[in-house]
Amino acid sequence: MENYDSKFKNIILFLIIGFALLPTTTFAAVLYLESDGGEYQPGDVFIVEMKIDNENEYINTVEANLSFSQDILQVVDFSKGSSILALWVGEPEINQESGLISFVGGIPGGYGGKISGDPGVSNLLGKVVFKMKGFTEDNSLQIGRVDFLESSQVLLNDGKGTLAKLTAKGIIFEIAQFEPTQIPKNEWQEQLSKDKIPPEPFVVEVRKNEALFEGRYFLIFSTTDKQTGLDYFEVSESREGEENWKRGESPYLLEDQDLESVIKVKAIDEAGNERVVEITPPKPSVIEEKKISSWWILILIILIISVAFWIFKKFKKGKKKYFYKTPLS
Amino acid sequence: MSKKCNLKVKIFLILLFVGIILISPFFNLKKDNTDFLKNGISAEFIEAGFIPTSVIITVCGNGVLDTGEICDDGSNNGDYSYSTEDKFCNTSCDGWASYCGDGTVQSDYGEECDDGNNASGDGCSASCQEEGGGGGGGGGGVFIPPAVSTKVIIKGKAYPLSSITLLQDGKVATTITADSQANFTAEITDLTSGIYTFSIWALDKQGRRSITFSFTTNVAKDMTTTVNGIFLPPTIELSKTSLQRGEIFNILGQSVPESDISISINSPEIIKNVQAETDGTWFYAFDTALLEEGSHAARAKATSPEGLLSTFSQTLAFNIGKEIVGVIKKADTNKDGRINLVDFSILLYNWGVPKNSSADLNSDGQVNLVDFSIMLYWWTG
Secondary structure (H helix, E strand, C coil): CHHHHHHHHHHHHHHHHHHHHCCCCCCCEEEEEEECCCEECCCCEEEEEEEEECCCCCEEEEEEEEEECCCCEEEEEEECCCCCCCEECCCCEEECCCCEEEEEEEEEEEECCCCECCCCCCCEEEEEEEEECCCCCCCCCEEEEEEECCCCEEEECCCCCCECCEEEECEEEEECCCCCCCCCCEHHHHHHHHCCCCCCCCCEEEEECCCCHHHCEEEEECCCCCCCCEEEEEEEEECCCCCCEEEECCCEECCCCCCCCEEEEEEEECCCCEEEEEECCCCHHHHCCCCCCHHHHHHHHHHHHHHHHHHHHHHHHHHHHHHHHCCCC | CHHHHHHHHHHHHHHHHHHHHHHHHHHCCCCCCCHHHHCCEECCCCCCCCCCCCCEEEEECCCCCCCCCCCCCHHHCCCCECCCCCCCECCCCCCECCECCCCCCCHHHCCCCCCCCCCCCCCECCCCCECCCCCCCCCCCCCCCCCCCCEEEEEEECCCCCEEEEEECCEEEEEEECCCCCEEEEEECCCCCEEEEEEEEEECCCCCECCCEEEEEEECCCCEEEEEEEECCCCCEECCCEECCCCEEEEEEECCCCCEEEEEEECCCEEEEEECCCCCEEEEEEEHHHCCCEEEEEEEEEECCCCCECCCCCCEEEEECCCCCCEECCCCCCCCCCCCHHHHHHHHHCCECCCCHHHCCCCCCCECHHHHHHHHHCCCC
């Protein structure tokens, strides 16, 4: 009996220790890459999609830093089309020599993952368009890699900017070990030729705020392109009808601080489709941030007190007249 | 003498009152619906949320019968049919498109009559033509293709008669009002197909704001994408935030009428339950004697009478016996009551070492990813 009890206790102890040592499940966001194929011939232009699996936790900010085999792969373009990132901190940076790509973007309100019934893919961060370079001298089979660096970060939509636990998966490509027998394919050009839709409609606002540009007038604007992605903006300020386009991004410091020019902002997507928004700046007094000069408030207060005092004096005079009309007893 | 004094005082007070009313918009002296944007909040207890399982998407026009749809004939949705047997679904997938035999004369499609059947010999032929006395030939109507558009419909529950703001990729798309039972339906048309992030937030009857609920979905071309089952968490407010142990204070807010409110107070976690009134308002008088001195937080979630479960509300901090620490600065950098592109612009301009500390939301001396993330959490559009 004692042996039985002892054995039983040992089993229980073993089970307890066993469960304690089992790896606990830790939810983490996963950054990963996808492409349509794994083997390409020299000259092929193909697309690598960068995606995120948020593991059922709301995230709102992504900083992605990637490395790629710069001797085998050449970056042709970067597309924000179909990206869940609605706001970008600057433009994606691409360094061909170092083989590095980086971008920072966010989703206002956060991204919570795929909803039941969603008919398509909705976790795309962006696309990198690569071209496979030529063979090496010995024509050997070559492998190109694209990986997320450890410096990549994903932040939770928790109001604190907490870093999400993150894992990342890279991707490998092989160069075909034979001479090219057909015209190199170009997946990107196929998408560009299909895209006839301009960027989404947007508004342009003229603003003024002490926290930017030393209080000078500036423009804010933002839009997306749901097909090949937004490429860049141009801004034109003109007083006499001629357009004077310059590349720019929001916030954009206006050259004409007198606000007498007609302002146009053009959004251009990767396929060259354009959407232009034109505004005539309102009078400067309308643009002031919702703040009335404290001097005016002081004047208003003085005015009210003065009116009150005047009414009081009038009333007092009237009372005096009444008083003296009454005969003294 | 005293009468004169009283009169003077009365006149002065009236004028002072009028003056305050006149200048209050500039000082924002009336209750500010966006106070939460301007006040710091203890970061300790806030958590990232998740999408509740009640939220589902159905697509009308994809040829697949999704939950909640009566029918779906894909690209044939909305087409006219010459018989009851071959009728097609309408463009909302909640009924049938026009057909001969539906009891309504569709003259646009050549119908001369429609007696609700496809039988002949009863005065109206099987093809909806008048019978007897030289009645006309068959059909011959002009085919009018149904208008198709790319549309999104968003349905759910907020608070009775609440004002609801719907954002599309961070920008205000529309504002609507919930009905007296807190139900709302928002519709967005004229979209291009693609991936969108939609966000919803609401103001309750006291001007308290809900959290922002966001979801990302594909919107298919020439189809109606309907998002069902959204249930905004309750609004929440604390009558006091600095308390002495043993003091009682109110935790209150608004939700769906007669929903069950579960209030979670940390830490350690204490759960209290209360039922919302017929107008959705709820409150609980909490005794701080149950807690130790220190920082604590409260949040609430609701279960609707139909059994839908919301996620948690905003988390509000309070302290017993000591000051709140770790306050995150207001995200409304330009103090206009909104957190939107203007604030983002200020953030971008001050990226790195800030020229203006208003953009440094967590007061760590830098404007970086963390400040960006904090701003996105409070985004109002």
